[in-house]
Amino acid sequence: MQKTEQVQYNRAGQRVVSPDYLLFEAPREKQFMTGSEVVKEAVKRASVDASVSYPITPQSEAAHLIGELWVEGYVGVYFRGESEFGVMSEIAGCAMAGARSITTTSGPGTLRAMENFPMWAGSRLPIQLVLMARGVNSPLTIQPDNLEVSFLLDTGCMIWHAETAQELFDMILAGFVVAEQPDVHVPLITVIDGFFISHTREAVMLPPDDIALPPYNPYKSPMVPLDMEMAPGRFLRDPYVMKSNYISYAAHTSWQFEVRAAIERSRPYAKHYLRGLIEEFGDPEGEIVFVASGTAAAQAKEATQMLIHEEGVKARVVRIKTIRPFPAQELIEALRGAKYVFVPEFNVIGWLEREIRRVLYGNLDVPVIGSPRVAGGMTMPPEFIVKEVLQYLGKEVKHVV
């Protein structure tokens, strides 16, 4: 029998292509865009069914732009909710009813919405939350700071951290594909550092906008979509909480393990679509190693160049792309031969440093220095990072910061 090729279109009239084609093969054109604008461009190509919005700086513009896509017919459901708690519940309702769903938030909004995130994970909703990190009150701040990520680490959601607007674009598209795998099917929080990425224009390469991801099929979900098109599942008819006995407690325990196991099962998919869970940069022989994510990694790369070319110090960067699942094995391998590990971060507590220490403990004996660390809107110039390293090594500091 002769093979026939069938062209399919989504409800916005875009040609449906495979995720691999969209991410790796489609021709791309150069654009000059902010992070907020690339959110729109990614959502436009993602066959998104629903989005709910709420204003908070710095994510508001991305949320406005998704609204424009709704007007243009690229998004099925869109409205402004009453608060982040309401919004995260409304988008959960959309996902429960079988929608590919995306929303955005920042800083205090993340904390306002907090109770929803473990509920998303426990309900196995593959919602994508684009988190444009900013400071957490009090005192009042709207400036870049990613402290809020530490609160999200154990919610049962996957967490990816993009370094650039380009990576944010690719992560949003890859994110739906990975999160919706039937053996994964948990929420994804796609983090960028607010303002640095959301409000800064940079060159991005975009595929054409008349092609899009295959639409979400809710009937592949491990949980029954709430649309009365399938028989009510056992989980609905007989939830564990209603029986106070050992079996119910054991079942609840295993459900929580299962959510974490689902995040672990995302590894091969994420590895494929993100081209690895970590990125290595700089001198492969580098003894000074920066382990960082997001904008801190971008700054560490600049500092690495300065250390190599201006100071004669062998340095490199191991950039973490996925915080959950955490690339423990990859990190241990990448840090073999390292003399010092520096962890530059945009928050006061150093959540990434904690993660790294936890992973290295008993596996690799290398000093981990949680520095430099800035917060509350402070920037982290590469000269500042270089100075920290040189001071630590007892070398002369020539650069003026």
Next chain:
Amino acid sequence: MSFKIFKINEDLKEFMPPEIVDLEEKATWGNPKRGVMDLPYSKELIEEHSLCAGCPESAAFRYILASLPNPEDTIIVNSTGCTSLVFPHIALHTVHSLFGNQNAIASGIKRTLEWRFPDKVKDVIVLAGDGATVDIGLDMTLQSFFRQEKITTICFDNEVYANTGGQESGMTVKGHVFKMAPKGKQWDKVPMWQLAIDSGCHYVVRMTVSSPKKVEKVIKQAIYVAREVGPTYIHLYTPCILEIGLNSDDGLEEMRRTDKERFKFFEYMTDEAKEVIQRKKEEGLI
């Protein structure tokens, strides 16, 4: 839906529990005229329940589920409290997510189902207690009314946080002594039915569940109006006999008593709602 979702594979039928087989064979599906008069003859959509013996809320649940005009395409959203103990026993798609967010969840579900199934009627109904509806979830309850979400919200008002052991709620009557109000409640019962009117509901009723046929009529009217016009709100008195010191067989008398005072039947409808109700009456559906 396709009615097939409650059809059991013939080869497996002998292994299925009888209550599941009954759902296929004896429940009323595809008949908008179904109602409380079917209760003695048909399989109910609620399988037993885990509430206290004689709890008026359990009666309310049975009447409501018997009155749904479109159970085969009805999604029920609930919240935390005594009501959340009942949902596992309902043979429809139900969801409990958090305490107080029921109208937000329902908004997302309703809008998505309208987008996914433009040619089908899918009713979304919120069933929650007074703590969920009026205290912790008031923001989301009223905001869903402001946004004119096409959902029916039903509040089971027992005037107390019963499931957690009898604490004062916003719906408690002034002066009543409960836990957390050891000197008696210091302020008035929240006039939720009035807030629903002011917030844009098109059909609002306050009543007890002492009269099953009256409950059926109100439920059907509320669902038909929500489908076509906008939000509807039903406020039911379902006393907590345990917390007010009554016996199992006292619930009905308590409701009949309050029928004459603070839960005197009250009904409000907009002109658009009136038109829908009139039309459904002419069609013989109410």
